[in-house]
Amino acid sequence: MRPAPLLLALAAAAACAPRPPPGAVLGDAVRVCEEGRPCEVRPTASATFRPEEANRRGERQQDPDAYRGEDLGELRAAEEAxxxxxxxxxxxxxxxxxxxxxxxxxxxxxxxxxxxxxxxxxxxxxxxxxxxxxxxxxxxxxxxxxxxxxxxxxxxxxxxxxxxxxxxxxxxxxxxxxxxxxxxxxxxxxPEAQYNLGLMHYRGEGVPRQLHEALKWMRQAATNGHVPAQRAVGQLYLTGLDTMGQDFQEARTWLASAASQGDRESQRLLADLDRAVAADRDYVRRFRLLSPYTAGYWGSAPYAGYWWRPYGHPGHYGWY
The missing domain is CATH 1.25.40.10 (Tetratricopeptide repeat domain)
Structure with a gap:
């Protein structure tokens, strides 16, 4: 497919003109510079929304056109234009x-x-x-x-x-x-969607039941700071689950993260782990016996949802 005339004209103009910095807005186009690729000028509509590039490291997508202190009079004039x-x-x-x-x-x-x-x-x-x-x-x-x-x-x-x-x-x-x-x-x-997708893969709801896929998404949500996901991953590594074995170092990492953010269940499980380690060396077997508890948690944990409140109420929408 041949490039659109607008793109060709913009590219030619950009080649002859002094180079603006990456991200500079050029009328209805923007200059984009990506690692390992030559800079190019793209129409704003296509350059603004590139979620597959913005989230290569699993980062939460940000609003690319959020208000950043622009003069309101100038914004009104631009809107009229x-x-x-x-x-x-x-x-x-x-x-x-x-x-x-x-x-x-x-x-x-x-x-x-x-x-x-x-x-x-x-x-x-x-x-x-x-x-x-x-x-x-x-x-x-x-x-x-x-x-x-x-x-x-x-x-x-x-x-x-x-x-x-x-x-x-x-x-x-x-x-x-x-x-x-x-x-x-x-x-x-x-992260809320990653957490929900992990539960759906574990339960086989809307997708085939795949435990490793469930753990993959739950770990991603936990990495992105979702406390219920951190608790769920910590519990899984504490007790093991089906074909997935125990790993107390991983369990401690995730439970400690959730506990530090006030999650009481994670605080309790972390304290149980510390007491078991201090009491005897048979704690691996003892925690393995608790795997039905972990299975019950993953099977009945509530999904992350979205709530609405009357407009104007502080935080009138968001995840819970």
Whole structure:
């Protein structure tokens, strides 16, 4: 397929002009420099959303167009000139009460609408969130979330996974569809989705039951700081589970991390491990006898979910 004329023109201009720094915005394009590859100029729409590159190290996806202190007057002028990123940032300003502006859901919705109509994926996600909070137009909310997730917004995919797993928000219960969306979100660094996907692989819900796949995703969630995942991984290594053996060093690492963040069950298990080690050398066998306890935990642990509260309430949406 031949490059688009716009790309050819931008590339030619960039070759002759002084080199701007990586990430510099050039009108409706951006100069992108990646390790091991020559720099190139890409249209903003394609260069902004590259989740497979942003999360090579398993990092949680960040909003690439978040408000960063821009002058509000300049943003308004840019929005009137058709800049969808400016419209989106103004939506964030009024949604969150930034830059001294009061929270105003009506204004936030208006700006998100303009950005969403211009195809901005994160604006579609934010607008869907606002519709969910208000309880209005579930069909449109689902359409917006799906479009955002298809465009690479990992949080939108995670939220869709929750909806299909629980059968709410206008969709039926569908474990396979939930697992599909959780996989998209998990691959792009959402620890709650990684945790949920680990449980689904362990239980065989929506995906084949694969214990090693379950542990892989649970470890990834634990590495990304998800406390219930740290507890689950610590318990598994403490007692062993099915074909997966014990590893007390790994168990101590994960339980200590969860315990340091106030998780009482991890604190109890860590204390049990310390007492057993101090008391006798038969603790390996003793903890192995507790593997049904670990199996019960992995089999009945609650999924990470998403909650809604009236708009304007501090933390009116988020994971629990």
């Amino acid at each position: 058709g800049d969808r990123r400016a419209a989106y940032r103004l939506g964030l300003v009024h949604q969150q009460g930034l830059a001294g502006a009061p929270r105003d859901p009506r204004l936030a919705t208006r700006h998100f609408e303009r950005a969403a109509e211009a195809g901005h994926p994160w604006a579609r996600f934010r607008l869907a969130q606002m519709l969910d909070v208000s309880g209005a137009n579930r069909a449109r909310s689902l359409e917006l979330k799906t479009a955002a997730a298809d465009a690479g917004v990992a949080e939108a995919a995670a939220l869709l996974g929750t909806q299909y797993r629980e059968g709410r928000g206008g969709v039926p219960r569908d474990a396979a569809e939930a697992a599909r969306w959780f996989t998209v979100a998990a691959e792009n660094g959402v």
